Amino acid sequence: MSSIETRTRHVSGEHSAEICRRTKIKACHNASPGSAAGGGCAFDGAKVVLQPITDVAHLVHAPLACEGNSWDNRGAASSGPVLWRTSFTTDLTELEIVTGDSERKLLKAIREIKEGYAPAAIFVYGTCVTELIGDDIAAVCRHAAQKFAIPVVPVKSPGFGGSKNLGSRLAGEALLEHVIGTVGADDSGPHDINILGEFNLSGEFWLVKPLLDRLGIRVRACIPGDARYAEVASAHRSRAAMIVCSTALINLARKMEERWDIPFFEGSFYGISSTSESLRRIAQLLVKKGAGFALLHHVEALLAEEEERAWKKLEVYRRRLEGKRVHLNTGGVKSWSIVHALIEIGMEIVGTSVRKSTVRDKERIKLMLKDENQLHQSMAASELYVMLREHKPDIMLSGGRTQFVALEAKIPWLDVNQERQHAYAGYEGMVELARQIDLAIHNPVWAQLRDPAPWKQFVTAAKPAERTAFISTSAFEATRGFH
Incomplete structure (x- = not known):
């Protein structure tokens, strides 16, 4: 069994055991490497978790596409350094992969980053290609750390290892193995x-x-x-x-x-x-x-x-939002945390996605909603559209990928995923969330959008002879390219 497969199974098993221990569930099923990479691979998950460390240079050891598809994939914010938003990649080519010159190129890239940007550390991400060709990025990182006197951290999370969630946990393992505990602190306090x-x-x-x-x-x-x-x-x-x-x-x-x-x-x-x-x-x-x-x-x-x-x-918003129906199409921790926040202000939950949610997350949602039929896994856009048309919520909260489904169903939509432009945490964040929901639901454009089009109203109100003439004219114009 390869090292990456061993590491993947260990982290997956550890995570499953933790869920079982904390939720008292008798059996859990471990994920198989590569079995759940749809919707985000392990490399993507590791990059999401580590990239917001702001004074670190994040170097992707791979062909260009890996970094191009993962750069700036979350709306995290920094109060200081912006180095983390600079894109670094070794940009491996077919020639370097075939000739085995990729490790030398990695070492050169580390030196250039150290000399040109002076980061606090360099994180090197192994990917599918470099894992398949057998690059030992851990050895290169050790050598570079000694030669250039800078922390160089290997992050082995090739995409084929598994899901985005698994990559997140592999990132945590990298921090635990190479970062946390390496800097002493003489200013620690009881708080x-x-x-x-x-x-x-x-x-x-x-x-x-x-x-x-x-x-x-x-x-x-x-x-x-x-x-x-x-x-x-x-x-x-x-x-x-x-x-x-x-x-x-x-x-x-x-x-x-x-x-x-x-x-x-x-x-x-x-x-x-x-x-x-x-x-x-x-x-x-x-x-x-x-x-x-x-x-x-x-x-x-x-x-x-x-x-x-x-x-x-919140009082002014509660009066306007109480009893309003909301569908939540997100996942993970937001599947229960935002549900709880919405219930607090009197809104009714008609459904919530549990995609990427843990067993514990799902148990919390069931305690809040009392109806397991309101929980659903990831669904196709067509199925989501049917659900929205059937339940007719007053608003859908989700990420940007499903906003057009809500718009097609003529339902207000608010972004609550990582691309959002507003902060919703804490007391002030809860007020802002209520304000944004209120603005979306009571935007007058929705009433106009749901009204029949003026020409449809004309057809409905017209006498039978006039209606026939109107339809004939419309058909004639259609043949002449007017529509």
Whole structure:
């Protein structure tokens, strides 16, 4: 069995075992390499997880197309360095693949990046091609790190290894093996935490961090959103952790708990009560790890203040949105976290996708919706269109790939996936989510779109003789190319 296959089966099995342990399910089925690569391959998943580390150069060791298809694939935001948005690839050609000159080209590329950009570190991504031809990128990275005096991290996640979710976990393994624990920190305190699986999409984490700052809680590492290499490398000095997306980095959270005794929980910053509960759980973990009990009182005071302010702002939207029907076509952690937020403001969920959701995610959704028929896996656009026409929701929340299905069904649509332009996390984010939904649903264009076209109204109201003449004229014009 090849090394990549061994690694893939180990990570898949570890993830399945973790789900079984936490949900008390008797049996889980491991994914087979290459069996679920549709909808995003393992390389894509690894790039998604690691690229938001902002001061790192991300070098894709592959033909040009791999980097071209994966660059800037999420709307993560940075408060400083922008190096992560620069595209680096070895751009392997057929000649280099055949002659075996690819490893030499990789070493040359690492030197050029180090001399030209001076990054904090270089992440090298192995892909399908380089794995198939047998390139030892780990050995090249070790040699380059010694020769150029810079951390060079191999990320072995070829696309044929499996799904996008598997690639995310392989990225976590790379961080655990080569990055976390390599930088000491002499400034660790009793209120240091890690946030895992938070991508800072549209700057969402910046709506939550001020709340933690007010409590005196320091985020030592937010992985990967707006992260710096040194922060990730010293993440082992934190006292507790919160994981936002278990699909991506549950293996990282569990192994950091085993190695460095960093307890963690899975929570959400979507919705009023979920945000409050997450902040409360963070404080409770820190108190168990030695922080003073006064932290719990500070948290409750902050929550009371922020909740009152948020509900006051939400009141106007709740009156307009209560009872409105919504269909959610996303997946992963959003399949339950956003559902909970929408129920809070009185909206009715007619269906939610559980694509890429874990077993635990699905159990949470079932507790909220009470009807398993409202859960569905990924479906073709034609099936989604039929569902929308049948259930007639007032709005669909999804990613950009299905927006045209909603428009064809004449239903308002709002982007809640990684390409979104608005931040929906925390108390202020919940108010913004309600505002955007209200704007979409009550946009007057939808009433106009659903009304019959003026010429159809004319045909319906006309007398039989006039209707026949109108239809004959229309048919004549059609033959002459007027339509």
